[in-house]
Amino acid sequence: MNLRWFDAHLDLAYMAEAGRDMQAEPGVCGGADLPASVTFPALADARVTHCLGTIFTEADGDKSQPHTYPAHDPEAANAAGVRQLKRYRQWGAGHFYRRQLGADPDAIIRPPARDEAPDALILIEGADPILDPADLPEWRAEGVVAVGMAWWKPSRYAGGNGSSTGLTDAGRALVKAMDATGLVHDASHLSDRSFADLLELTDRPVIASHSNCRALMGGGSFGENQRHLADEQIRAVVARGGLVGINLYSKFLNPRILTPEDGRASFADVLAHIRHVCDLANDRAHVGLGSDMDGGFSAARLPAGIDGPGDLFRLAEALAADGWSDAEVRGFAFDNWARFWHIA
Helix, strand or coil, rough: CCCEEEEECHHHHHHCCCCCCCCCHHHHCCCCCCCCCCCCHHHCCCCCEEEEEEEEEEEECCCCCCCEEEECHHHHHHHHHHHEEEEEEEEHHCCCHHHHHHCCCCCCCCCCCCCCCCCEEEEEEEECCCCCCHHHHHHHHEEEEEEEEECCCCCCCCCEECCCCCCCCCHHHHHHHHHHCCEEEECCCCHHHHHHHHHHCCCCCEECCCCHHCCCCCCCCCCCCCCCHHHHHHHHHHHCCCCCEECCHHHCCCCCCHHHHCCCCCHHHHHHHHHHHHHHHHHCCCCEEECCCCCCCHHHHHHCCCCCCCCCCEEEEEHHHCCCHHHHHHHHHHHHHHHHHCCC
C-alpha cells in the first residue's frame, strides 16, 4: 500500500535548535538525541508529507539549551518560542494553513523536496511564549493551529502533567481567546485538573496530539499517571470530534520499560494502545499517529522494528494483519488527521 503519513507531533524546531542539521541524512545530522530518526530527507522518503510541528519550550530546563527559559519569565519564554517560529518561517512550513487564511491563494499543493520541511501546521507545546491571549491572532497568522497550555511543569496558564494544578485566570482567558481565534486545544500534557477545567470552559474540539492510554500504563486515579489519557478523557476527546495521536516512545507504550536497559516496546504494545482508543471510540476514525520521534529521545527508544519514519510501513502492515481494511489503514496513516484539519 502506497501510503502518505500525517504525524501529529514532531519537534522539528527543537531538534534544529539543539544542533541537528535537518537537511542532512539521519546518520550524519549531528545534534541531540542520537541516533537520530527524524530529518527532512527521512520524512520525505517515508512520505510523511504533513505534520504538526511544535514550538516546544521548557521552564527551568537545561540552561544550556535554547528551548528552555526561567520559569515566570514571560519575555524569555517568548524569545525561545519566537526563535523556533523563525525556523518554521525559514523552512516555509505552515504555508498550508496560511493558504487556508487566504494569504497565499495561488500556492500549489505538492509534496516537499527531500531537503524541505513537511507541510507543517504549528502546535505550541507549552503556552508561555504567548505573552498575552490578545496576541493569538498574530500566532495564528504565522501558521499556529493548536496550543497545549503546559508541558511537565505548570505554565502561567495551566498545570502540566507533572503537577496537580488547574487552569489559572490567565489560562481561562487563553481558552476563551483560543476559541474566538479558532485555535484547537491540545490536551496531551495537561494535568487532570487542567483537563477537567478545559472541558468545563469550552465545547470546542480537543485533541491529544501525542498521548497513549493510561489503562495500559498501570492505570491510576484522578491526578495519577497523568502523562497518559484516562478512559474518560479519551471518550471526551472523541465526543468533541478530536483525535488521539499514538506516541511511539517505548517508555510510553509498555509500563515495564523504564530505562534503555529495559529494551524497546513491541508492535504488539503499539497495537494495544491503538485498539484501546478504537474500542472506547467505537470506531477507527479518531486515532492517528503522533509519534514524537526524536522529541527528546533517540531512535533507540522507538519500538523494535521502527528506527525512523522509513519504518512506518511496518506499522501499517501490523494494522492490516490485525484486521484493518485498506481504508482504515489509510485513515490511521493520514486521512483521519487530514479530515480533522480539512486537508485534501
